Amino acid sequence: MSLLWLRFALGCYFIGLVYAFVALTRTSDLFSRIALHAASLGMVFHFVSLAELFLSGQVVWASVHNGESLLAFLSMTFFMVIYAIYQTTSPGVVVFPIVFFLTFVGAVDQQPVLLTTFVSHKGWLIAHIILIFTGYAALVLSFGASLLYLLQERRLKAKKPTSLISFLPALEVIDQIGYRSLLLGFPFMTLGLITGSIVALTTYGRMDFLDPKILLSLLMWAVYMVMVFTRWNSGWRGRRAAFLATFAFVAALAAWAANYFSTIHRFAAS
């Protein structure tokens, strides 16, 4: 059943995906409202799917697909929070495709992959997953915002009359969305990594820093920290910030992909 709900959610997110592509070329109030409602409905299905999974007792926390579904849900939550504060759906341009992709992967494959290793401290594991995914979701938002910032900056610099009627919110608003997501995500990411380390330590009794998962996670965290620092110290934004955010995002993707290479963070077909 959980998978069915997730597929309903996927259908709704698909409308969001279409919106993301249309919004790049033209502005339509009606369509952005439709996309917003579809996304909200999608979130409801998504929530039902996650809740059912949890209540059925079959929850497999360390499943890649459940994880992806959870990450998609958290990203949507961030998106909705931003909508509530700034009344803008434009971050959806970046968020919707990512969410759609994550949900899609979670919804099609019926063979969840699991962590092979037995984990002794389940509470720490759950904390680790939720924290790190919140961090990821914030990073997705921040990445999206920095791309939108670039886009809006281009439009304003191009000085076309249409720059006045663009669908994008004001430059400083986009900047705030990105910066706040960044600031919010950083502690989650940091705590997520710490709890992850604790789980690893208690399970294996040691940390293998040469493991690709740990190496890439540390790299991602380092880039994340550089982003927060440059922003706080010298107010980096625009092109340079977008470059860093892209780098952090790629590092995050690499860290995620490392699940398939890591010896200690390995998932395998159940």
Added chain:
Amino acid sequence: MRFQLIGVNHKSAPLEVRERLAIPESRLPDTCRDLNAYPGIEEGMVISTCNRVEIVAHTANGHADLRGFLHEHFHLKPEELDAHLYEYREKDAVRHLFRVASSLDSMVVGEAQILGQVKEAYATARAIGAVRGQLDQLFSRAFAVAKRVRSETAVGSSSVSIASVAVELAKKIFGTLEGKTVFIVGAGKMSELAARHLMAHGCASIFVANRTYERAIGLAQRFNGQAIKFDDLYSSCDRADIVITSTGSPHAIFRREHGEQFLSRRKNRPMFFIDIAVPRDVSPEMGKLDGIFTYDIDDLQQAVSSHVADRRQEAELAEAIITSEVERFEARLQTLDVVPTIVSLQDHLETIRQAEIDRVRGRMGNLTPEQEMAVEALTRGIISKVMHTPITTLKTAAKESEATTVVDVVRRLFNLRDKDKEAAQQDKKNEVGTRQ
């Protein structure tokens, strides 16, 4: 009607060209004098605003070389300039001037500022005696037409000014203007207007810098702001989020290195430069910096053009007024023109002379060809002697504003009929009739 008009405006020429033609206020009288000394020009004046430079002249034969004057005066080669010039003669020149004064040819159609600028140009030219008869008539009429367009159409109302476009752009950059700081560089009417709009939308504080410190203080007081010495411009400018600049400086006063300084001191928070000066105050290089947004007068126009559509209908109405006014003016000038009066006066006297000769010929009997010629010469001589003074008076009067009165008197004294004039009067009667 021997009017000629030549010029460039925001549509015909890019800012780079207009910058080279722009005439600072202080040099306007000299340019005007040069123009009036140019061959073929009877009366001439120059209109120079940030969007246009135009020469309006009443010429001796309607074919004065105004292009040549521009090339000579601005030291420009024909290939640099000619592609951007427009030139109108007679009726078309009148129409163009009416459109300019009525703000139909403006960057922001319907904005009120242009009329003031044309009036100033007129006052300057008049002060040095460059505008006397025909041109004086033309401009007085142009001002009246502008007033009529303003009162009879909605072109001027809800005018989307440069200032409100600047506000919209600032909002696209900063979101809200609450608490933002504005810096006015170069106290001018337009920058003051823009600042007023920005303050009305929530901007919190204002700085003013001007070469004349006293003017800066004056303007700052009006906004409850702070006057800054021009020397401290670069050290204090980074405190502003929005800079409105409109100095008369011939070179850019904000260059790339200044922009870099500002950004590093502001921790890269964006800055918005509204550059309404011609020549520009902000170098294009500086505008390329990340975080610096520069809109010059042409960019603002582009932004404005998206608003213009909804006023097109009113503009059409205004164009109809202009067309009828051009015709009226033409009719009026014809009565003003002394040449037809002189011709009909000559015709009139010639008819009398012929009639008198015919009358006495019977009494004198047959005349020898020599006698015939002597009579001809005698009568012609008397007529031209008598005619001499009235004709010179008429010709002088044509250059003065009282020409109409003199023409009227002469016509009445000699009972000269004029079909055009009668027609014009009939029109006028009809118009009064319809108004009532």
